[in-house]
Amino acid sequence: MDNWETWLAGGLRILLITVIAFVVRFVVRRALTRLIARLNREDKDGKRRVPRGGRLVNAERRRQRSEAIGSVLRSAASVAILGTAGLMVLSQLGIQLGPLVASAGIIGVAIGFGARNLVTDVLSGMFMLLEDQYGVGDTIDAGEVTGAVLEIGLRVTTLRGEDGAIWYVRNGEIKRVGNLSQGWATAAVEVAVAPESDFAAVSKLITTAGEEMSASAPWDEQLWEPVAVLGLESVSLESMVLKVTVKTPPNQAAPVERELRWRIKRALDAAGVTQVDPPAVSLEKGD
Numbered sequence: 438m439d440n441w442e443t444w445l446a447g448g449l450r451i452l453l454i455t456v457i458a459f460v461v462r463f464v465v466r467r468a469l470t471r472l473i474a475r476l477n478r479e480d481k482d483g484k485r486r487v488p489r490g491g492r493l494v495n496a497e498r499r500r501q502r503s504e505a506i507g508s509v510l511r512s513a514a515s516v517a518i519l520g521t522a523g524l525m526v527l528s529q530l531g532i533q534l535g536p537l538v539a540s541a542g543i544i545g546v547a548i549g550f551g552a553r554n555l556v557t558d559v560l561s562g563m564f565m566l567l568e569d570q571y572g573v574g575d576t577i578d579a580g581e582v583t584g585a586v587l588e589i590g591l592r593v594t595t596l597r598g599e600d601g602a603i604w605y606v607r608n609g610e611i612k613r614v615g616n617l618s619q620g621w622a623t624a625a626v627e628v629a630v631a632p633e634s635d636f637a638a639v640s641k642l643i644t645t646a647g648e649e650m651s652a653s654a655p656w657d658e659q660l661w662e663p664v665a666v667l668g669l670e671s672v673s674l675e676s677m678v679l680k681v682t683v684k685t686p687p688n689q690a691a692p693v694e695r696e697l698r699w700r701i702k703r704a705l706d707a708a709g710v711t712q713v714d715p716p717a718v719s720l721e722k723g724d
Contacts, residue, residue: 451529458522465514473507506566509591555592557609562591565608571616576688578615579606617688621661624685624693628701629676631711636677639710640666643681646704650697659689664697676713 566589571577575586577596582604584596594611596604630639647664650656662684670678681701685693705712 447529451526454522454525454529458518462515462518465518466511469507469510469514473503476503509563509566554607554609558592558607561608561611562589562594565589565594565611565614570614571618575616575618577617579611580613582606583617619687622685622687622690624683624690624697626681626694626698626701627670628679628681628705629713630679630705631713632672632674632677634677634710636669636679638708639679639705642704642708642710643679643701646700647681647683647697650700656693656696659685659693661685 565571571586571589573586573589576584577586579594579596582596582598584598584602584604586594587597587603588595590608592608594606594608596606598604628639628643643666644664647660651660651663660683664681664683667680667682670680672678681697683693683697702712
């Protein structure tokens, strides 16, 4: 009879621990889900405005980032709550946790040595999400690979290169990241003309071409500042090179450069200014 009562009391305690663990897990996960949904709703309603050029401009990107962080937090909460409940259940069953914890520690150390790269990848992925270094849709330079971010995982970041290839880059191997989709970009064009050309006249033609470009669609939205002639990049017996720049939206520098180069050429041809090939850069080292 005593054994029966002891087993019944132990079973009830185990049942109570299990029920409480799942209730707490449900409440915590639901609270995290509601918090993420509330933040996303505020973004959608425009209550959290960020000026253009800031780090978090796209509401969809903020939603993706918050969803990813919420998923990580929910998983971590589940592991912590259910793991604690499991240890309490083992204690109720009369299993000594000291040797079990010691054995688990030894196994954990062995696995840690074998999976240290995996741990590095996961930790790097968590910090990338928390620090918002880049998001889905951004174009980044990850060192060995440059491409658009397709997916951000805790272990691997998936990129699509300019040639269409899909690259899977381990987060722990990304030592530095250049985000090409945040803030703004600079379109730069070098104009090489004959050395006897009038610098002031050529600069005026380039400026006029830039003004015409900024007044026509769709380039009126692609040029964030007036086209500027910075000055002479180089002068030689064969050519005079002028440096021209303009600020553009992220990832739009290349098409702006092509259009601006064509408009400058047309303006110089119409004015009879002789254009020449820019001087070649010598890569030979002196003795």
